[in-house]
Amino acid sequence: MKLKKLTALVMAGLMAASLAACGSEETQTSGTTETTGSASTTESTASTDTGSTTEAPSAQGGKLVIWTLAKDLESFGNRYAEQTGVEVETVVIAPEDYPTKVQTAIMGGETEPDIIVGEPQMLGDFFDNGFFANLDDLGAKDYDGKIVDYVWKVGQDSDGVQRAISYQITPAGMYYRRDIAKEVFGTDDPDEIGKLFKDYPTILETAKTLKDAGYRIFASDSEINYFSGDSAWVVDGALNVSDARFEYMDLVVDLYQGDLTAYANQWSTPWYQAMSGEVPILTAEIQNYEDSSVNVWDADQFAEATADLEKTTVFAFGLPSWGVLTMRDNVGETSGLWGVCSGPAYGFGGGTYIGISSLSERKDTAWDFIKFCTLNEDTADWWIEFSEGDTVSLISALEKHKDDTNSVYGGEALYSFWLKQAEGIDYSKVTKYDKVIGDAWGAAIGSIKTGQASREDAINTFYDTVASTYPELTINR
Amino acid sequence: MGYKIKKGILYFLLILLALVCLLPFLLMMVNATRSGAEISQSFTFIPSHYLKDNWVRLFDYFNLFVGMRNSLLVAVPATLLGAYFSGLTAYGLAMYRFHGNKVIFGAILAFMMIPGQLSLIGFYQLCAKLHLINTYVPLILPAIAAPGTVFFLRQYILSSLPPSLIEAARIDGANELYSFHKIVLPIISPAMATMGIMGFIGNWNNYLLPMIILTKNEKFTLPVMMATLRASLDVAKNQGATYLAVAISVIPILLVFCFFSKYIISSISAGAVKE
Helix, strand or coil: CHHHHHHHHHHHHHHHHHHHHHHHHHHHHHCCCCCCCCCCCCCCCCCCCCCCHHHCCCCCCCEEEEEECCCHHHHHHHHHHHHHCCEEEEEECCHHHHHHHHHHHHHCCCCCCCEEEECHHHHHHHHHCCCECCCHHHCHHHHCCCECHHHHHHCECCCCCECEEECECCEEEEEEEHHHHHHHHCCCCHHHHHHCCCCHHHHHHHHHHHHHCCCEEECCCCCCHHHCCCCCCEECCEECCCHHHHHHHHHHHHHHHCCCECCCCCCCHHHHHHHHCEEECCCHHHHCCCCCCCCCCCHHHHHHHCCCCCEEEEEEEEEECCHHHHHHHHCHHHCCCEEEECCCCCCECCCCEEEEECCCCCHHHHHHHHHHHHCCHHHHHHHHHHCCCCCECEHHHHHHCCCCCEHHHCCECHHHHHHHHHHCCCHHHCCCCHHHHHHHHHHHHHHHHCCCCCHHHHHHHHHHHHHHHCCCCECCC | CHHHHHHHHHHHHHHHHHHHHHHHHHHHHHHCCCCHHHHHHCCCCCCCCCHHHHHHHHHHHCCHHHHHHHHHHHHHHHHHHHHHHHHHHHHHHHHCCCCCHHHHHHHHHHHHCCCHHHHHHHHHHHHHHCCCCCCCHHHHHHHHCCHHHHHHHHHHHHHHCCHHHHHHHHHCCCCHHHHHHHHHHHHHHHHHHHHHHHHHHHHHHCCHHHHHHCCCHHHCCHHHHHHHHHCCCCHHHHHHHHHHHHHHHHHHHHHHHHHHHHHHHHHCCCCCCCC
């Protein structure tokens, strides 16, 4: 019964989408008034190119309702309202409840919101349920190639239909200390330092060199996680554990057991502190909370309890491009001493993707808004300035800002770097199984490094977990 | 001597318990004066000086007092209606003998077991058809049917309301509703106050349903508004503002609690009957 209803809704959504699509095509060619949409009325921009703001529809008093999980879109919405006169209503919803809210509303047949968004891991379900309207029908195909490729692909459903576009890219990079690099390796050039992270065995060598010099390569052993997706977890319906996965596993275990990190947990107090300078080297027991004499979440107590521990400075952090902002807020006195280079592989993490609700009655205004957010160079310029360093997805804007330097990172031109990293991302390696399988793999690594299980046992447990979660996958042990 | 030691130990334990209960509140208030970075880095009872920053940041997101008004508009009627009608139902089930009494009570018990989240999409569709989306009606009216409260009040009436009291009222010529209002209500008011507090806290903190039903910022209730603080690029920065919002939002709950708890104590001795 439920399935029937769902199919009916999806069909209705598709029908509405195709109707609206006809409408927009009509306006594109003849410029007559929109037939299926409501108050959004004549769209003059549907056929134009990326368009500067002057090409946006002149004040016509339409309305647009945005449901978002990131406050960013509120700023975009306000700016859009200022420039076009469209009345924009932004509703911000907590990220963990966002899927519930959207699902209930759209399955309940709600025609508002017009704009809905999603993070990469939510998009698969949203697309499958038909919540996002088909953007190709509105003309998205014309803009192929203007947006960084992997972002464009993330916004496509399994049939390759464009359903969402993001205004930002989130490729991963290695953030490293230039002063330490000069001292230990004799250079702080990002290309040269990138070679020290080029593959897993090399990272282990680098880690050992740094330890001998009195530093630690990473604060935690999770820093390479964002780069670990360089092969697909599932190929042709079979689980694929590539050699690189095992190399990654061995590296994490070696880093941990070889005493090569500062044993901080990612996002904990000492991890943040490591961004601004010296930190005590914790022990494995403290990291696992086996030794509770040190409270890693409390700075004062932490300083007191670890006064006797050996101190060290951490060399690098592995974070996506939004880490630029996280680092900036936490580096303190080491501002300017940082640099960013490439990691062992290409990877990305997070990002907000904008799409149109399949039930929206104002699809043309909504599409204009999406173009405004993602394909408009003026908006991109403004966003770079407004967000103080977020990385946009519009290629022409990235190229325009390619020489912009960032003083926190020793004057490095970050936008050209991120563009290069983003171009390397192969989205075909991303599957809907990634989250669960990745977590299971992480758990296996965790139990090996702490000695809770032998390598063989842990890997077998991993296979069992995957087999029971996804019975449809073939698993070659 | 032994008595004094015993008492000393007892007091010590009670004070310890009180501290355990109150420290989180203190921590919440202290954290409301600290910046997000400070909160994520350490834990202390010494207030910092970011109260104003947090306030500004909070009001940059939404107007807390609008949220508070909205929450009151929902929680107060929902609580009052829920308590009154539950009392009426419980009284009927406990005091009248009629066919199907047991069946109805059994059905009410059975409904206690069904989690509300199950019917979410159906409820949304119903509200959409009735044009009740974005109104407070779907948040208030269903509160009238509170199986848990009915169950609790029924047990309370059975144990503390002697049928002879009602019989006496009937002999004196009171009609049924009159005797409910004048005799039953005062006697069961401690139980109703207890359930009222629970109900108010539940309605005040209710998050899922308002989040689904309300779609306009200016209609959001407090918990829905506060959740938007988490929807920012840098959640850590908003920690202080979140604590401030929570600290302010518990004030009505504390007030209600003070008001109702007086009732709980004062009414226990009321309504006795001479055997």
